Amino acid sequence: MKPIWIVDDDQSIRFVLEKALLREGLPTRSFTNPREVLAALENAAEDEGPQILVSDIRMPGGSGLELLEKVHVKLPGLPVIIMTAFSDLDSAVSAFQGGAFEYLPKPFDLPKAIDLIRRAVEESQREEVAEERMAAAPEMLGQAPAMQDVFRAIGRLSQSMVTVMITGESGSGKELVARALHKHSPRASGPFIAINTAAIPKDLLESELFGHERGAFTGAQTMRRGRFEQADGGTLFLDEIGDMPFDLQTRLLRVLSDGHFYRVGGHSAVKTNVRVIAATHQDLEQRVKEGGFREDLYHRLNVIRLRLPALRERREDVFMLTRHFLQQSAKQLGVDSKRISDAALQQLSRFSFPGNVRQLENICHWLTVMAPAQVIEPKDLPPEVLSATPDVVRALAPAEKTEAIKPEWAAVPENAPDAPQADAPVAGVACLPLAGLDQSASNWESGLEAEAQALLATGRTDVWDVLTRRFESKLIQTALVNTRGRRIEAAQKLGIGRNTITRKIQELNLE
Structure with missing residues (x-):
């Protein structure tokens, strides 16, 4: 872990x-003035720089505010905590305009100071992970026409700073699209700040968005910048905007209108220059009609709408996404990447993915850990994929009645007593009623014998495989019709295991 750099001319503070940070397992490096810090930054390798910087404001040989400005030129994402005496609070507040993470008034309570530093460390680590993922992986993958439309839209918007609304189901990758819009925009050098408005309690969301002044409410020991200030000069991504409380929608509308807002408990307007990208899985037009979402805010956000397709609408992308996520999972876990067979990929691509791309990514994590062999076969897929009823099988089992399935090699005459009628509802095994199996055995066995003799007469050497496949196909299809597509129940009726019927359906191309 990178060290925490402490800059203060007071030896006792350092x-x-x-000592307190070392007890917490956090390494440190100390400096007495800004000149030493800047010299160390010039000579430090990329992995030797600070995790965060804690600096006093007034020191011989330079100001902490000047140091903050110079450090952010070299390390724009580095969290900086400014320490200051109460008499310097005005100066500390101005430090936020330079991008300080937080300020720490002297004399400070040591446990609270350590908590603040640890919070800055966690924020720094989250940003590092996000940057590594963005650098190591493609922004988005997709060859399907629906995704190509999304890519073209991102390209058209690359030189624009217009507000964008991204719609799509949960897990479809809306934040990836927002990050791509930011990366390819004139604001790419500025920060990208994301917040899920549905994941934060209503009482905290206002402070999270707009920040708060010291003493604004119980527990507000210091002033805190909100997401709008943190995103100044860059992009703010508001995910699940449809869940934002109605009273906060009014405040958001004002910020979007003139770029000014007040921190919670504040009396001075703060100006910010932010591009807003919003996203939702909800029908906002319906929310407006129901009175749950402001119509004027809806029109303010809905300047450009970008719809992200669900994964089931782009099944051809499952192949490349699966291989990508398997490699990604293996890298994260420090193991060799597993391969997936074409048969397993085919079965996976037929799954409906109610959780979209996020669910596929989770399935790949599961396979990396749980699949027993290095090559993933259909039987290794997770239970929710194996037990899913394919659309084709559901189509074979209408709600009211189903046409009887007749074996291709059956020799039962159309007017035989035990022969099912074409429009008869399915009651047992569709080709022959179970009650009449003994009486009809000679009929279907005679048909099987005749078919075998005809095939043998041609000199073929695969008669066993041909007839076995046809027998198993009709048997499984009939059982699935009888159970209206429920595989587990069909397997129980046939006296075979769930994995066996799943494997057979795949081998016999019955999907």
């Missing part, structure tokens, strides 16, 4: 923080 000593107290060093």
Whole structure:
């Protein structure tokens, strides 16, 4: 882990923080003035820089505010905590305009100072992980026509700063699209800040978005910048905007209108220059009609709408996404990447993926850990995929009645007593009623014998495989019709295992 750099001309402050942070398992490096810090930054390798910087404001040989400005030129994402005496609070507040993470008034309570530093460390680590993922992996994958439309839209919007609304089901990758819009925009050098408005309690969301002043409410020990200030000069992604409380929608509308807002408990307007990208899985037009979403805010956000397709609408992308996620999972776990057979890929591509791309990614994590062999076969797929009823089988089993399935090699005469009528509802095994199996055995066995003799007479050497496949196909199809497509129940009726029927359906191309 990178060290925490402490800059203060007061030796006692450096000593107290060093010892407290070391007890927390956090390495440190101390400096007495800004000149030493800048020299160290010039000579430090990329992996030797600071995790966060904790700096005093007033020091011989330079100001902490000047240091903040220079450090952010070299390391724009580095969290910086400014320490200051109460008499310097005005200066500390101005530090936020330079991008300080937080300020720490002196004299400070040591446990609270350590909590603040740990929070900055966690924020720094989250940003590092996000940057590594963005650098190591493609932004988005997709060859399906629906995804190509999305890529073209991103290209058209690359030189624009217009507000965008992204719609699509949960797990379809809306944040990836927002990140791509930011990366290819004139604001790419600025911050990208994402917030899920549905994941934050209503009482905290206002402070999270707009920040708060010291003493604004119980527990507000210091001033805190909100997401709008953090995203200044860049992009703010508001995910699940449809869940935003109605009273906060009014405040959001004002910010979008003139770029000004007030922190919670504040009396001075703060100006911010932010591009907003919103996303939702809800029908906002319906929410407006129901009175749950402001119509004027809807029109303000819905300047350009970009619809992201569900994964079931782009099944051809399942192949490349699966292989990509398997490689990604293996890298994260430090193991060799598993391969997946074409048969398993085919079965996986027929799954409906109610959780979309996120569910496919989770399935690949599961396979990386749970699949027993290095090559993933259909039988290794997770239970929710194996037990899913394919659309083709559901089509074979209408709600009211189903046409009887007649074996291709059956020799039962049309007017035989035990022969099912073409429009008879399915009651047992569709080709022959179970009650009449003994009486009719000679009929279908005679037909099988005749078919075998005809095939043998041609000199073929695969008669066993041909007839076995046809027998098993009709038997499984009939059982699935009888159970209206429920595989587990069909397997129980046939006296075979769930994995066996799943494997047979795949081998016999019955999907």
